[in-house]
Amino acid sequence: MPTRVGIMGLGFMGKTHFDVYSRMKNVRVVAIFDTDIRKLRGNWSSITGNIGEGGVKHDLSAIRTCSRLGQIFDDPDIDVVDITLPTHLHAKIAIRALKAGKHVICEKPMARTSSECQKMIEAARKAKGKLFVAHCIRFWPEYAKAKAIVRSGKYGKVFSAVFTRLSSVPIWSHQNWMQDPKKSGTCALDLHIHDVDFILHLFGKPKSVTSRASGFRKGRLDHIVTTYDYGDNLLVTAEAGWEYPDTFPFSMAFRIAMEKATLAFQPDGLMLYPARGKARKIRVKSGDGYEHELRHFVGCIAKNLLSELITPEDAARSVKTVEAEIESVKSRSAVKLDF
Numbered sequence: 610m611p612t613r614v615g616i617m618g619l620g621f622m623g624k625t626h627f628d629v630y631s632r633m634k635n636v637r638v639v640a641i642f643d644t645d646i647r648k649l650r651g652n653w654s655s656i657t658g659n660i661g662e663g664g665v666k667h668d669l670s671a672i673r674t675c676s677r678l679g680q681i682f683d684d685p686d687i688d689v690v691d692i693t694l695p696t697h698l699h700a701k702i703a704i705r706a707l708k709a710g711k712h713v714i715c716e717k718p719m720a721r722t723s724s725e726c727q728k729m730i731e732a733a734r735k736a737k738g739k740l741f742v743a744h745c746i747r748f749w750p751e752y753a754k755a756k757a758i759v760r761s762g763k764y765g766k767v768f769s770a771v772f773t774r775l776s777s778v779p780i781w782s783h784q785n786w787m788q789d790p791k792k793s794g795t796c797a798l799d800l801h802i803h804d805v806d807f808i809l810h811l812f813g814k815p816k817s818v819t820s821r822a823s824g825f826r827k828g829r830l831d832h833i834v835t836t837y838d839y840g841d842n843l844l845v846t847a848e849a850g851w852e853y854p855d856t857f858p859f860s861m862a863f864r865i866a867m868e869k870a871t872l873a874f875q876p877d878g879l880m881l882y883p884a885r886g887k888a889r890k891i892r893v894k895s896g897d898g899y900e901h902e903l904r905h906f907v908g909c910i911a912k913n914l915l916s917e918l919i920t921p922e923d924a925a926r927s928v929k930t931v932e933a934e935i936e937s938v939k940s941r942s943a944v945k946l947d948f
């Protein structure tokens with residue numbers, strides 16, 4: 610029997626997940642929840658984002674469309690609740706779904722605050738269903754390949770790693786919730802957390818973080834630069850900004866300098882620049898991180914296993930790290946990580 614999914618939130622990410630599930634033979638989207646009736650009627654023309662394609666018209670006659678929360682939690686034909694709602698709703702919805710006996714796939718960031726993340730972890734520990742947090746960068750082919758190359762040790766130790774993620778102002782979101790710090794945590798928790806999570810995944814916990822940001826004094830945080838303290842022999846930094854004009858293209862990139870080669874992810878793909886020999890493009894798996902993460906989660910659910918690639922505790926640590934970075938911006942000093 611296919612895994613039956615109910616998607617909650619039919620915006621940029623809801624549509625992205627829907628498109629991935631539509632290509633999976635072992636999954637059926639059986640229900641969609643949203644408060645926007647036009648989208649539930651199949652008019653997806655308003656759905657856009659900073660990556661991938663915009664929305665078109667869809668025939669949803671075979672899918673149960675719901676505008677009341679209870680319709681999803683009470684439905685015995687739903688195995689997995691996939692939460693692609695605004696961030697401030699993640700914890701409340703995930704906990705209800707876990708209590709209703711569902712598996713939960715929740716978009717990143719896990720929740721708006723680390724204390725909400727903790728409540729989700731506690732709910733998941735008591736629940737029959739499993740909790741998965743969709744940190745797609747762990748599954749993004751170029752990032753996953755870079756991690757495998759670094760961990761192989763073939764090119765020696767890492768000296769430095771620099772991550773960047775830049776975007777135009779995110780104006781697509783429902784009633785502009787992304788621009789509301791209380792709902793999204795703005796750029797640091799929404800955009801930058803992708804690299805924070807990958808840095809923790811690749812290098813483990815840093816001793817402390819030191820961050821500077823723009824916009825903070827006006828109650829916003831539109832651009833952040835952080836240095837992660839891994840001691841004197843490894844420099845790790847990440848920069849994320851979303852204050853650029855509409856004409857500015859979305860980009861994500863990294864450079865990882867090792868003893869015998871440098872890896873760089875840039876618009877033309879993942880490149881390896883060896884200390885000896887020629888530069889070459891590294892082949893990676895086809896598809897994107899959304900597809901690989903959702904296939905992985907559905908595989909875990911079929912076997913009733915937690916993911917070894919991203920646990921709820923990992924995702925909560927990423928939120929905690931961003932909170933420490935915001936604290937560092939406020940205090941203008943290094944902040945130790947207490948996990």
Ligand SMILES: NC(=O)c1ccc[n+]([C@@H]2O[C@H](COP(=O)([O-])OP(=O)(O)OC[C@H]3O[C@@H](n4cnc5c(N)ncnc54)[C@H](O)[C@@H]3O)[C@@H](O)[C@H]2O)c1
Binds near residue numbers: 617619718743
């Ligand atoms: N993994 C990624 O690359 C990535 C990219 C973008 C967003 N996200 C995350 O995905 C989540 C959703 O972001 P998005 O860009 O899809 O947002 P969005 O605004 O495009 O979509 C949110 C959807 O939720 C619905 N909604 C909003 N408030 C609601 C409410 N109170 N009750 C019911 N429905 C409501 C809206 O109608 C909309 O369809 C966020 O947590 C965001 O951080 C992840």
